[in-house]
Amino acid sequence: MADVVILGAGIAGHTAALHLRRMLGRNHTVTVVSPNANWNWIPSNIWVGVGRMAKEQVVFPLAPIYRRKGIQHRQAKAVAIYPEGDADDSRGAVEVEYTGQNKVGQTEKIRYDYLINATGPKLKFEATEGLGPDAGNTVSVCTADHAREAAEKLAASIAKMKDGQPQTLVVGTGHGTCTCEGAAFEYTFNVDHELRAAGVRDKATLYYLTNEAALGDFGVGGMTFNQNGFETSSELWTSSLFREREVKPILGTHPHKITADAITYETLDGEMHELPYDFAMLLPPFGGHPIKAFNGAGEDITDKVFAPSGFMKVDADYTAKPYEEWSAADWPQTYQSVGYDNIWAIGIAFAPPHQISKPRKTPNGTMIAPAPPRTGMPSGIMAKVVAGTIADRIKVGPKAHAHHASMTEMTAVCVASAGNGLFDGSAAAMVMSPVVPDFNKYPAGRDMKETRGEIGLFGHWTKYILHFLFIYKAKALPGWSLIPE
Amino acid sequence: MTEQNVPATAVQPVFDLSGAPMPNVRTLQARYNPFSQFFKLVGFMLNIMKLVIRSGH
Structure with missing residues (x-):
């Protein structure tokens, strides 16, 4: 035993x-x-954070599952x-x-x-003064409760815009060493989608404040895609989306201090800037x-x-x-x-x-490293x-061969939502092979035959299907193990 | 020089997107065409399944 x-x-x-x-x-x-006590399908927190899903749709209690499966739970x-x-x-x-x-x-x-x-x-909100929903001035979508609070504050901001008050919204990373830029990317475009749906996009200035040195970096050094028979980069592809949606990107940033109405941040050139805001969702660094x-x-x-x-x-x-x-x-x-x-x-x-x-x-010695x-x-x-x-x-015994799964050989599918809606939603659907580039094996770091990305309504449908599929799997319902990781 | 003694400016260094390609009307319509998007969904799902089967995960 x-x-x-x-x-x-x-x-x-x-x-x-x-x-x-x-x-x-x-x-x-x-x-x-x-x-x-609960399991959370974190990728859908984005939709909770814009009010398109309830918290209860992305979490469920673990205890009944573990009781049914014979897993002990502390x-x-x-x-x-x-x-x-x-x-x-x-x-x-x-x-x-x-x-x-x-x-x-x-x-x-x-x-x-x-x-x-x-x-x-560990969500290290304390790494930046004024960051976070508890002791700080910003909202987050890292947990379902955080996302619900974000949705409430976004709704309040939209209500002000409907009253004719212009608003400045900032979405991005709250520290120079953050990861999960993809989540910030998703939330940016979901916010944009909601502003358009509410008819107030013209009242909003939407900034994407990121530690990435280039758009489309996502903490993986960017990607070179095959798209319709041509090679394109994730930088070009995402830049196009930012331009189309009129989102203002500010790259290579490290926020130092966030007050109730302004973000003080440093850029890669060492300059300090102050950005006044009305609503900010900034992700924390992880530890x-x-x-x-x-x-x-x-x-x-x-x-x-x-x-x-x-x-x-x-x-x-x-x-x-x-x-x-x-x-x-x-x-x-x-x-x-x-x-x-x-x-x-x-x-x-x-x-x-x-x-x-x-x-x-x-030049001031501040590390900015996704x-x-x-x-x-x-x-x-x-x-x-x-x-x-x-x-x-x-x-078999202690000498049994260890199974391998290096991120330098692993293919990953990433579906980044750009708006929730059965017929007006969209998402960027990407396949990255491998996740960590191998420049010895592939000149561009990744397999150009497998790595691809495309945006469209089908991406939203894919993310929506995956939402139900993975919650079904996590509940260990019949046939769960047949669903891939 | 430390971060504390660098004065903050109110100018935002927004990345210049003027060189980024704008999708044309036809591309935008295609992105939301349910029929063509359905076939893209099927193709993407089949691609995922192919990758999963090949990797064994």
């Missing part, structure tokens, strides 16, 4: 839990530790891991602190034979959750297990070197932790070896691959 513990119940953690439960007999336990957050065990037991352990299940604040040590860290991002690690003697080994960012070190090459010298081989294959062959980190939780987009510094995205399809694939490795180790 083996005990598998999974930290996190987002796309990566929940997917891993379901696959492990499917792959392993009931004599083995699968335990999910998540501070949240509504708690991990605070420390003991990979070598402790004085009481040589098996590894995770110390958790409950956030629900009528045990708030209580702690427990959970023993494991295999551990998956899928804790997702790893603050989990400590201790060895068998009780000594703190956090810096051995985790990178300074808080993300877990895995089988990547973390050797410090100039951006120009990185290669596809630096990226992890198995997501196994450094030094421990029974711990893995997947999705946002693993530490990437370097940026994909070129990191830049302003971080690599590790969400959505890639995190689901990592989850399935690691679940397969663990299942083999349990059933």
